[in-house]
Amino acid sequence: MDHFLYRDGALFAEDVPVAEIAAAVGTPFYVYSTATLLRHFQLFDDALAGMDHLVCYAMKAASNQAILKTLAQAGAGMDVVSQGEYLRAKAAGVPGDKIVFSGVGKTAEEIRTALSGGIRQFNVESEPEMEVINAVALDLGVVAPITVRVNPDVDAKTHAKIATGKSENKFGIPIAKAREVYAHAATLKGLDVIGIDVHIGSQLTELEPFRLAYQKVAELTETLRADGHDIRRLDLGGGLGIPYTRSNEAPPLPVEYGQLIKDTLGHLNVEIEIEPGRLIAGNAGLMVSKVIYVKEGEGRDFLILDGAMNDLIRPAMYEAHHDIVPVVEPEPGLEPRPYDIVGPVCETGDTFAKARLMPPLSANDLVAFRSAGAYGAVMASEYNSRPLIPEVLVHGDQFAVIRRRPDFDEMINRDTIPEWL
Ligand SMILES: *Cc1c(COP(=O)(O)O)cnc(C)c1O
Numbered sequence: 139m140d141h142f143l144y145r146d147g148a149l150f151a152e153d154v155p156v157a158e159i160a161a162a163v164g165t166p167f168y169v170y171s172t173a174t175l176l177r178h179f180q181l182f183d184d185a186l187a188g189m190d191h192l193v194c195y196a197m198k199a200a201s202n203q204a205i206l207k208t209l210a211q212a213g214a215g216m217d218v219v220s221q222g223e224y225l226r227a228k229a230a231g232v233p234g235d236k237i238v239f240s241g242v243g244k245t246a247e248e249i250r251t252a253l254s255g256g257i258r259q260f261n262v263e264s265e266p267e268m269e270v271i272n273a274v275a276l277d278l279g280v281v282a283p284i285t286v287r288v289n290p291d292v293d294a295k296t297h298a299k300i301a302t303g304k305s306e307n308k309f310g311i312p313i314a315k316a317r318e319v320y321a322h323a324a325t326l327k328g329l330d331v332i333g334i335d336v337h338i339g340s341q342l343t344e345l346e347p348f349r350l351a352y353q354k355v356a357e358l359t360e361t362l363r364a365d366g367h368d369i370r371r372l373d374l375g376g377g378l379g380i381p382y383t384r385s386n387e388a389p390p391l392p393v394e395y396g397q398l399i400k401d402t403l404g405h406l407n408v409e410i411e412i413e414p415g416r417l418i419a420g421n422a423g424l425m426v427s428k429v430i431y432v433k434e435g436e437g438r439d440f441l442i443l444d445g446a447m448n449d450l451i452r453p454a455m456y457e458a459h460h461d462i463v464p465v466v467e468p469e470p471g472l473e474p475r476p477y478d479i480v481g482p483v484c485e486t487g488d489t490f491a492k493a494r495l496m497p498p499l500s501a502n503d504l505v506a507f508r509s510a511g512a513y514g515a516v517m518a519s520e521y522n523s524r525p526l527i528p529e530v531l532v533h534g535d536q537f538a539v540i541r542r543r544p545d546f547d548e549m550i551n552r553d554t555i556p557e558w559l
Pocket residue numbers: 196198199217240241337339340341375376377378413414415416417
């Protein structure tokens with residue numbers, strides 16, 4: 139459920155007409171709903187009720203300061219994957235002991251920043267990284283809390299680019315090697331080995347891969363405890379999928395996911411951490427764009443929008459589907475027609491949808507891409523020298539620009555000319 143609904147023929151974001159935002163900020167833009175963000179966070183928090191737990195929002199999905207602050211005020215921790223994200227989380231007021239640092243390539247500088255500013259734990263992805271965290275911690279005179287990310291060799295049954303839990307993926311250490319790695323970690327004086335981490339991929343639409351992975355983690359917990367390690371926290375990653383279309387089969391709900399966690403791990407008396415990103419932000423955001431031209435083609439027409447692949451890359455990168463809806467609700471009985479919906483960028487990849495059935499549209503009509511809140515604005519670029527598009531946050535009947543559109547001079551003047559030119 140989200141808070142982008144038609145009222146009296148006009149699409150609203152909570153209590154604000156989307157067209158009113160478009161008139162104020164211009165198109166294209168992203169708009170997020172506070173109520174949807176909070177609702178999705180709450181679903182996870184409630185799903186784990188009765189267990190000692192923390193929901194750490196994977197902020198790579200959408201990392202605007204206003205989004206982080208909204209979730210942090212509701213009690214969310216943050217899962218970060220870079221120094222920039224760590225500093226963003228701190229700037230949004232998240233205390234260090236609620237920030238988890240994930241990612242396969244943490245540099246010594248990133249580790250130092252996090253250890254100095256406070257960190258809940260590092261999710262360690264390799265033995266060389268473990269050595270570096272140990273060295274930086276000893277140098278700073280602190281002890282770094284860590285889990286080791288294990289790769290359970292489970293097929294997440296998702297798009298190849300976002301599957302992370304098979305042995306051929308670059309993530310984590312093979313679960314079969316875990317005992318050896320934990321034994322070594324326990325000898326390092328700069329580390330406090332507190333738990334196990336696993337994350338098998340994104341946009342999972344079935345529970346079964348989670349079940350297989352978590353069963354392996356449960357077994358490993360018991361093995362490691364028998365080896366003398368004080369395993370007290372399990373970080374279970376993110377990855378629960380969202381419905382991108384109204385028609386396809388609905389992915390499992392957070393409450394079902396929570397029950398699975400209780401079933402597979404509840405007997406272990408551990409603290410549970412999860413790192414959802416997409417499910418919190420995905421359906422909490424729209425990208426709104428304007429039709430520039432309707433161009434007649436053979437067999438179908440092209441809708442040429444002012445938004446492009448640089449603004450929302452998911453269709454080009456992951457063959458992702460986004461529902462696209464007109465901002466003015468179509469009159470009942472209008473015959474839909476097939477359109478290829480494209481942006482102005484000079485690549486055939488800049489195609490959002492092919493032969494998509496839409497009500498008849500004309501130049502200057504507004505359309506909204508649903509489910510664009512996660513991996514949307516954060517993956518945008520200035521390809522074709524198109525400035526990053528603004529982000530807007532709605533809260534009830536209020537809205538605010540939370541990142542403004544840079545002007546062309548700002549974009550151009552970031553470049554510098556060497557003195558020989
Ligand atoms: C990307 C990522 C997540 C979030 O995944 P979603 O599919 O957005 O829930 C969580 N943890 C790690 C380690 C990740 O890389």
